[in-house]
Amino acid sequence: MNKIETKGWTSDTVVSDLERAIHEHRLPPGTKLGEDELGDAYGISRTIVRAALLALSHRHLVELKRNRGAFVAQPSVREAREVFEARSLLEPRTAHSAALRMTDADLRLLNENIRDEHAALDAGENGRALFLSGQFHVEIARIADQSTIETFISELISRSSLIIALYWRRRAALCETQAHHALLDAFAQRDGDAAEQLMKSHLLDLVASLDLRNVSQPPTSLREALQR
Amino acid sequence: MNKIETKGWTSDTVVSDLERAIHEHRLPPGTKLGEDELGDAYGISRTIVRAALLALSHRHLVELKRNRGAFVAQPSVREAREVFEARSLLEPRTAHSAALRMTDADLRLLNENIRDEHAALDAGENGRALFLSGQFHVEIARIADQSTIETFISELISRSSLIIALYWRRRAALCETQAHHALLDAFAQRDGDAAEQLMKSHLLDLVASLDLRNVSQPPTSLREALQR
DNA sequence: CGCAACAAGATTGTATACGATTTTGTGCCG
């Protein structure tokens, strides 16, 4: 693997970089994250890498197996349900708050986000589109001016990306930008109740688009199947 | 400081130990947690201590200041409001779910918890009473069978303990065991709606018992006042 | 030929050494 260099990588920037790579499905669930490998890639020692992996494990994006190494998490069906249950408690009412605090600048930002997502989809950059789609939700929490809830939602969004990687049913494009459009309309009218309802429906739609039957955990490779 | 020893302290056990000490107000907000000091106390190297402090900082129980050290967090008024806002989104509906899943064994456990809290109060062990009071809330999330939400609530409860340490108005005893009693009754009747309402009120009462006016951040010592 | 025991290699876990930064203490100069 070639170096990334050109930056002064700190623990936090490595976390951001890896989180984004996971979120964009460039690092699929189950991928082994070797400490030496990462250290070489970023041009830092294992000390920093370990701090980053520890942080990612606290966000449930990476699973640390003692004496075995770090792996991109593979959320179980159970965990997938829990994540969306948590989102359904946090996001609708947060969207409500956001609608009441929405500024024109915020609206422009959300609009741009949707536009960029469309552009990414057209360009075939599905990973980037998925990332932007998640950013839309995090941005709402930021607008609601609730940084504590924003932290939770941000984690849940990243985990949702892993869940989508594992359990997404339709192989077609993410045809959910309509939901975001509808939300944007509610925000534009500062209609808290509408935003809350739309968000609730949006999350239900998302869960419905997943295959969460307890049948088979699809391993990403033969190798991964044996590691469990 | 004398050693604790007698245990094989891992990073996780140190985290639990420190978290409990913080939760019980044995380590008040602003307390400096020196790495060498902790390493000596537990008989481990700074490597493990740092991993533990990193974990605690991710839970917002410890603040890491670069090249300055780790300190028990001192939540701002802003942060205090956010924590209780998050709790108000998560806990009522989680109590609802818990009520519907409640077993007799669960009821006994919650009952014991309340009894122990009373005993601790009578014995003047206010820290332990506060810890048990928090455990009550976490236990509800466990009974609701939502480990993801439980993790969030657990963090919020610990942060609430710091908030109470800083902004608690009445210096008298924590006369909130009645609220827990009322909740227990609702649980015993498997009345989800009642439990949800009671939890909502309970949280509102808690916030009301705090002094969250933006006046003065009471520093724990002269020293701390200058560090900010 | 198959399987088990053992040895070699690779990877993580922990401790420690060293450098950077901040804090604290001292002394010179105004």
Add this chain to the structure above:
DNA sequence: CGGCACAAAATCGTATACAATCTTGTTGCG
């Protein structure tokens, strides 16, 4: 005597060395 500059000490940040554990490959026996 007060204040600034510089030096000493303490503490954190990072890298690296070594130990523990797991994985993998090999060999010998049944």
